[in-house]
Amino acid sequence: MTQSPATPLPPPEERRRLREAGSLTQAQVAARVGVSKATVRAWESGRTTPDGQKAEAYAKLLASLADEPVEQVRQDGTPAVAAGTAAVRTADPMADTERVPLPDTGPDPHPSPRPEPASEPLTPDQAFDALYAFCAPGLVRQAYVLTGRRELAREAVERAFQLAWQRWPEVAVDRDPAGWVRAAAYEYALSPWHRFRPRYRHPEPPPAELRDRTLLNVILKLPPPHRRTLLLYDGVGLGLPETAAETEATTPATASRLLYARQAVASRLPDLADPEKLQRRLGELASTERLRAARPLAVRTGGERRAQFWTRAAIAFTVTLIGATALTLRTAPTQYEPPVAPGETVRGVPPRAAPGPLSYEQLELREKLRQAAESGPERLVPEPG
Structure with missing residues (x-):
């Protein structure tokens, strides 16, 4: 039975606000609580809820951040930096919130006017490009580990982002846009229909290093669900509940797949029996390969052209179907005409005798x-005339 922490936990949005107000990164919070950075990200997005001792430590950390004095609150509702420190946010809006504390040099005798924060929201194109720049390079390497094919990995990532651009109103409000695109890329990369394509019937050249080639061969021999679970948990760093949710499986089934995959790798590579070594090797597996993703503008325009092509094809098929229906109605008869039955041979009737001498x-x-x-008296006998 899950026990509630003695210190109440704030809502997910408040958790992130308190962390940013305390000038802490997700990695720093994870180190203090004793969990991974992906777990902290899941707690702040609301996808999972901490429990047990981790929940108590996390609640106490947030409570200490809430008790710290805050200098002021900006007009847009976001917290300002605490007194004595300043912070610089990363330029990537989709990356983790990294802050670098700067020393307090005291009051400036000639203070410069403080720039107003940018209030204009990002356009859909800018938000998509930021998501692509943040996720695409890593997704290409992950898809390569899943499939062992460089071209298929790039194609899977491009198709996933094209689908995301077509459904951008849905993806933009999702709690984890990166997870949405990652799930779409994995589904496309692991599709069994690629084996029937001529360009993917022959294997690609393996990695140059022997240890990378051996590890990749072991991973590719795993079933696709086990391969995906191993990559998400040990490669990406997701927690067990997040991995189960992304692979659409129960938590016990996900744990069984993970144990089976680790045992299969350890049986072939005993030096990777330690999960930490396996995680490090999975991160280094595709780092030496030249896997480059296309530019975001090319992906967006390619997705738009693809959508236009299928839209025009659907319109052409509909027009053809309507024309064929109209032609059929025009040339069809207005009343029912029963078909003429074919002739049948009547048996048992003697053939008609031809003129000639009697037999x-x-x-x-x-x-x-x-x-x-x-x-007979009743019969009449003709008389000769």
Whole structure:
């Protein structure tokens, strides 16, 4: 039974606000609580809820951040930096919130006017480009580990982002846009229909280093669900509940797949029996490969052209179907005409005799009929004229 922490936990949005107000990164919070950075990200997004001792430590850390004095609050509602420190945010809006503390040099005798924070929101193109720049390079390497094919890895990532651009109103409000795109890329990369494509029937050149080639061969021999679970948990660093949710499986089934995959790798590579070494090797597996993703503008325009092509194809098919229906209605008969039944041969009827001399049987029959006609008073016998 899950026990609630003695210190109440704030809502997910408040958790992130308190962390940013305390000038802490997700990695620093994870180190203090004793969890991974992906777990902290899941707690702040609301996808999972901490429990047990981790929840108590996390709640106490947030409570200490809430008790710290804050200098002021900006007009847009975001907290300002605490007194005595300043922070610089990374330029990537999709990356983790990294802050670098700067020393306090005291009041400036000639203070410069403080720039106003940018209030204009990002356009859909800018938000998509930021998401692509943040996720695409890592996703290409992950797809390469899943499939062992460089071209298929790039194609899977491009198709996933094209799908995300088509459904951008849905992806933009998702709690984890990177996870949405990652799930779409994994589904496309692991599709069984690629084996029937001519360009993917022959294997690609393996990695140059022997240890990378051996590890990749072991991973590719795993079933696709086990391969995906191993990459998400040990490669990406997701927690077990997040991995189960992304692979659409229960938590016990995900744990069984993870144990099976680790045992399979350890049986072939005993030096990777330690999960930490396996995680490090998975991160280094595709780092030496030249895997470059396309530019975000090319992905967006390619997705738009693809959508236009299928839209025009659907319109052309609909017009063709309507024309064929109209032609059929125009040339079809207005009333029902029953078909003429084919002729059938009637058996048992004697053939008609042709003109000519009578046979012996016919002569006997005629003579018998003549004699029978003369023996009765009721019959009339013709007289010769």
